[in-house]
Amino acid sequence: MQCRRVAELLASSVHAIAFTGAGISTASGIPDFRGPQGIWKKYSPELASVDYLMKDPKGFWEFYLMRMRGLFGAHPNRAHYALAELEKMGLLKAVITQNIDGLHQKAGSKNVIEIHGSMRRSYCGSCYRQYSSSEILTRMEAGEIPPKCQCGGVIRPDVVLFGEPVRDFSISREIALQTDLVLSVGSSLTVYPANMIPQIVKGNGGKLIIVNMEETPLDDMADEVVRDPIEEFLPCVLEEVKRIL
Numbered sequence: 733m734q735c736r737r738v739a740e741l742l743a744s745s746v747h748a749i750a751f752t753g754a755g756i757s758t759a760s761g762i763p764d765f766r767g768p769q770g771i772w773k774k775y776s777p778e779l780a781s782v783d784y785l786m787k788d789p790k791g792f793w794e795f796y797l798m799r800m801r802g803l804f805g806a807h808p809n810r811a812h813y814a815l816a817e818l819e820k821m822g823l824l825k826a827v828i829t830q831n832i833d834g835l836h837q838k839a840g841s842k843n844v845i846e847i848h849g850s851m852r853r854s855y856c857g858s859c860y861r862q863y864s865s866s867e868i869l870t871r872m873e874a875g876e877i878p879p880k881c882q883c884g885g886v887i888r889p890d891v892v893l894f895g896e897p898v899r900d901f902s903i904s905r906e907i908a909l910q911t912d913l914v915l916s917v918g919s920s921l922t923v924y925p926a927n928m929i930p931q932i933v934k935g936n937g938g939k940l941i942i943v944n945m946e947e948t949p950l951d952d953m954a955d956e957v958v959r960d961p962i963e964e965f966l967p968c969v970l971e972e973v974k975r976i977l
Contacts (some may be wrong), residue, residue, distance in 0.1 A: 734958050735965060738915075738941055739972030741955070742823055745913040745939070750815050751929050752829045752836070755918025755944055759809040759963040762802055762833055766920045767946060781894035785857075789878035789886045796889055797872050800865060803833045803851050811917065812839035814966035819843065823973065825911075828904050830919060830926050832891045845907070847898045847926055849891035858885025865889060901925060908932040913939040918962050921948040 742748055754764035764770045778784050779795040808816075816839040818824040826843040827836050832851040836844045854863040861881055868879050868887055879887040892898055905928075908914070914933040921927045921942070927950070934940040934953055942948055943958040943965055951957050958965055 734956060734960070735968040736972050738956055738958070739969045739976060741913060741939055741941065742818070742915070742969065743973050743976045745823070747825050747911050748823055748913040748915065749825055749907060749911050749933075750818075750827045750915045750917055751919060752815075752827060752831060752917045753919025753921075753944075754831060755920075755946075756811050756962050757806065757809070757831055757833055757835055757918070759811065759961070760806040760833075760835060762806050764918070764920075766922065777894055782896050783894075785886075785888060785893060793872065793878040797869070797877065800851060800869050800872075800889070804866070804869060806833060806835060808835045808839035809963045811963045811966040812836055812841070814970040815917075816840035817970055818973065821973070821977075824915075826907055828907065828929055830923065832889075845900050845904055847892070847900055847904055849889070849899055851889055851891055853890035854879075854887050855890055856881035856883060856885040857888050859883040863887055898926060904929055905932060909936055911936075911938050913941070915941050915943065916948075916950070916954075917943045917966070919944065919948070920946065921950045 758764050765772050785792045812835050815827060819841055827841050828845045829836055830848050832848050834850055834852045852865050854865045854868045871879050881887055908929050911933045914930050916930045930940050930950060940954045941956045942951060942954045943962055945959060
């Protein structure tokens, strides 16, 4: 039973981390990007690029307004809570996430590194004044698209857009070098350099467990590949870990 095997690997690890992608949040009603019903099947990735923000801020924010509404209405699912509980038990040292939805923190995870930023924060692209995205959402719902700073600059979400570097990669890399097991959950593992995190762990002698409904380019190097629904598998792992310890 894979659930038991993964629990045994996790329980015997010294420094385990989770690396998460959009697939962990689909059970919370947030669509992923590259799956069969993914966002990029319906929209062009150009809409999420820094070039498009500069060229057409109104069009950019019309796309992100739709995303913001979906993210702000979402709640953590059982998979998020399972990871938070594993961290509380001391088995997971960190969650490195590609997600911008903030659901790991909502579920109780403490050591979360958001390498693609967070939709819950916004800032002015000119003077860098910080804004709560909930305030920006309210302003856009009232018709202010794109939202403007008091300095006149265009406000943008505090997320990594296409054409921009990821955040905190050096910190994530250092954590990966200390890690003996990485639980890759809900990531297509196709986005560089984020997909280097599991590869660094594996290349340094650690274990790689991939939990994803679709195939990934790293399946062949994984110690376990799980195709079960994430929101069912991770709670199962948590329960098995509790039986082992």
